[in-house]
Amino acid sequence: MLNRLKINDLLKVAGLSLAYIVVFILLSAAIQASQEKTGEAKINFEYRVF
Amino acid sequence: MPRLTPQHHMAAVIVACLVVFGLHPQRTINLQPMLPKDTAAHLVDYTPYYPGQKELYRHEIFAPQNQHKKRLVILGSSTADSIGCDYTWQRPDPHRHPDRNVHYSCSITSQLNTILKKNDLNEWEAFNLACDASRQANMLFTYARIAELKPDLVVFIDSFPFAETRNAGVTYLDASQYAYLDHVYSQDAHVAAAWRHYSAFLTRRGEETGYKVPIETPTPDYKQKTAVSSHISLNDILVAGAGRMRNVFMIDARPLPVSYNPTRRVWSEVGDTDQEETNPDVGYLQAFNIIRDMQALHGGQFVMVLAPIYDQRHHDSFLQSIHEGRYGQYFRDNHLNVLDLVLLPLEPVYETYDGYHNTPAGNARIAAEIFGYLQRQHLLPPRSALAQQPDTGDAPGTPAQRIF
Numbered sequence: 001m002l003n004r005l006k007i008n009d010l011l012k013v014a015g016l017s018l019a020y021i022v023v024f025i026l027l028s029a030a031i032q033a034s035q036e037k038t039g040e041a042k043i044n045f046e047y048r049v050f
Numbered sequence: 051m052p053r054l055t056p057q058h059h060m061a062a063v064i065v066a067c068l069v070v071f072g073l074h075p076q077r078t079i080n081l082q083p084m085l086p087k088d089t090a091a092h093l094v095d096y097t098p099y100y101p102g103q104k105e106l107y108r109h110e111i112f113a114p115q116n117q118h119k120k121r122l123v124i125l126g127s128s129t130a131d132s133i134g135c136d137y138t139w140q141r142p143d144p145h146r147h148p149d150r151n152v153h154y155s156c157s158i159t160s161q162l163n164t165i166l167k168k169n170d171l172n173e174w175e176a177f178n179l180a181c182d183a184s185r186q187a188n189m190l191f192t193y194a195r196i197a198e199l200k201p202d203l204v205v206f207i208d209s210f211p212f213a214e215t216r217n218a219g220v221t222y223l224d225a226s227q228y229a230y231l232d233h234v235y236s237q238d239a240h241v242a243a244a245w246r247h248y249s250a251f252l253t254r255r256g257e258e259t260g261y262k263v264p265i266e267t268p269t270p271d272y273k274q275k276t277a278v279s280s281h282i283s284l285n286d287i288l289v290a291g292a293g294r295m296r297n298v299f300m301i302d303a304r305p306l307p308v309s310y311n312p313t314r315r316v317w318s319e320v321g322d323t324d325q326e327e328t329n330p331d332v333g334y335l336q337a338f339n340i341i342r343d344m345q346a347l348h349g350g351q352f353v354m355v356l357a358p359i360y361d362q363r364h365h366d367s368f369l370q371s372i373h374e375g376r377y378g379q380y381f382r383d384n385h386l387n388v389l390d391l392v393l394l395p396l397e398p399v400y401e402t403y404d405g406y407h408n409t410p411a412g413n414a415r416i417a418a419e420i421f422g423y424l425q426r427q428h429l430l431p432p433r434s435a436l437a438q439q440p441d442t443g444d445a446p447g448t449p450a451q452r453i454f
Contacts, residue, residue, distance in 0.1 A: 039293030
């Protein structure tokens with residue numbers, strides 16, 4: 001009974017971890033895109049001389 | 051549905067944090083071997099503005115969607131760049147937001163694209179590679195970077211002789227960029243001879259003017275930064291994807307209404323008599339031979355445009371020098387294709403806000419003149435029979451003249 005509980009818990013944590021990993025990766029990419037203003041190169045003029 | 055407790059979530063968050071922020075698999079795992087070779091080119095955030103000399107690969111001329119276009123490239127300084135919609139380009143207005151009314155749609159390039167489309171020349175696209183304050187040297191560098199794309203037509207617009215001043219702007223380049231110029235322009239014997247002559251001229255003039263040619267590094271790197279990458283991570287793809295979504299969902303802000311300022315300057319045609327700025331050594335014109343000869347290697351064309359200059363319209367000695375004088379003589383002797391628009395009578399304030407730089411209305415007239423000239427020269431195909439809309443090249447004014 002004890003072993004079964006542990007395996008179930010591990011599976012749940014592993015599944016949840018995967019979901020959180022996906023969320024964190026997407027979030028960090030979105031933050032990076034926002035900080036680097038990716039996608040705004042055409043929309044916003046930025047002065048770059050030489 | 052399995053029953054999940056807060057302890058399960060807490061443990062999962064800890065594991066996920068360790069993986070994502072500790073191991074960084076989203077950055078370290080290289081996906082390039084599993085992807086098509088040109089994937090990196092699709093991940094670049096391309097711009098219609100000049101992206102800087104070290105970031106030129108980000109210009110939209112390199113974008114994969116423009117790969118099969120016939121390319122009309124505009125080179126030059128601010129007169130050619132012409133992204134300023136009104137005087138606030140040079141004199142920002144703190145009472146407006148943004149304080150500079152700058153937008154690619156105001157430029158000569160954008161107006162040319164409008165005319166190309168109205169004439170159903172959809173396979174053609176004009177690209178703005180001009181940049182504020184540019185001179186010949188850094189434009190030669192810009193051209194060297196795009197030469198591999200074999201542009202069909204290069205138009206260098208100069209508020210003559212701005213591009214020739216400050217020893218052609220050699221100090222805008224660092225030593226490795228100058229070495230890159232040397233490398234690119236030495237690959238064909240004919241061009242190499244022209245480049246060697248011009249480079250020696252710049253070196254000599256550097257001593258005389260104080261604007262010295264940067265000294266070559268002992269181990270010059272002939273590669274400039276490109277979109278090609280041997281490492282593409284999941285993060286790169288997601289960041290590019292987020293950028294693409296922003297591009298789709300964000301509204302491309304239009305320029306502010308054009309602001310007219312009649313007191314910007316005194317509109318009296320006195321002519322600019324500064325000898326250093328108006329009367330450079332004729333040897334600087336060799337730079338245009340280099341671009342012309344490079345273009346000829348792949349069957350491309352080169353046209354030089356003398357931009358409208360309000361102050362020089364009635365400056366007889368200036369006009370004489372570019373028509374019959376030593377500059378004109380050089381153009382003729384070297385068979386340079388020159389379109390003279392100096393006398394194009396742009397209306398002060400409404401079409402030109404300072405005598406050199408123009409409002410969208412002025413840029414539209416210049417674009418129409420250039421387009422008409424290129425068609426008359428058979429450098430652009432004739433207007434398609436399918437085109438139903440009227441040509442925009444009907445702006446009133448002095449017709450463009452081919453002076454040579």
